[in-house]
Amino acid sequence: CGETSRFWRDAWADEELRDWRASLGALAQCVENALQARQQSRDAEDTIGHADALLRGVRQHQFFLTGLESAWHALYSFDAYQNAQEELSVAVLDWREALEERSPNEGECFERVELLAWRSLGEGVLLVDIYEHGNGPLSEVPPAPLGRCGAAWLRLRAWWQRQRQRAMAGPPRLHGLR
Numbered sequence: 001c002g003e004t005s006r007f008w009r010d011a012w013a014d015e016e017l018r019d020w021r022a023s024l025g026a027l028a029q030c031v032e033n034a035l036q037a038r039q040q041s042r043d044a045e046d047t048i049g050h051a052d053a054l055l056r057g058v059r060q061h062q063f064f065l066t067g068l069e070s071a072w073h074a075l076y077s078f079d080a081y082q083n084a085q086e087e088l089s090v091a092v093l094d095w096r097e098a099l100e101e102r103s104p105n106e107g108e109c110f111e112r113v114e115l116l117a118w119r120s121l122g123e124g125v126l127l128v129d130i131y132e133h134g135n136g137p138l139s140e141v142p143p144a145p146l147g148r149c150g151a152a153w154l155r156l157r158a159w160w161q162r163q164r165q166r167a168m169a170g171p172p173r174l175h176g177l178r
Helices: 002-040 044-066 078-101 106-134 136-140 148-169
Strands: none
Touching: 002 044, 002 106, 044 078, 078 106
């Protein structure tokens, strides 16, 4: 009976880990799209649309977090991660409002979103690592299959590494919006 129970617990944990990676990968894609739109577009309306999509992505990820089993919530940094998600959500709202109003503070709002987005994604990757290595058999979970979720996860890791390299190189150059 004990082995069967452990098997089901491990299977459930593996599924949640895959779901976490998929949710984090989807959020990373929203962040990347919004930041690229801001840096490459001169059309404020297009950028507002990407800011809206980012806000939806953050909220979907927040909703996902609320449904996780207690093992995630027991991690010492999980509450901090949820707070970082909330802070990112507020920053995106502020940025969107600044875009809409064509505020001179839009650049500062964008920089805050960018900083919080990188921090949030980095903390998400860290939580996955903590969860995998802190829960016994999960440390032996093979990498995610290279399907849609696995590819998104690999993109997120590569993206995170690029951003760390950029951060070490100095602040990004911002382009003005009309």
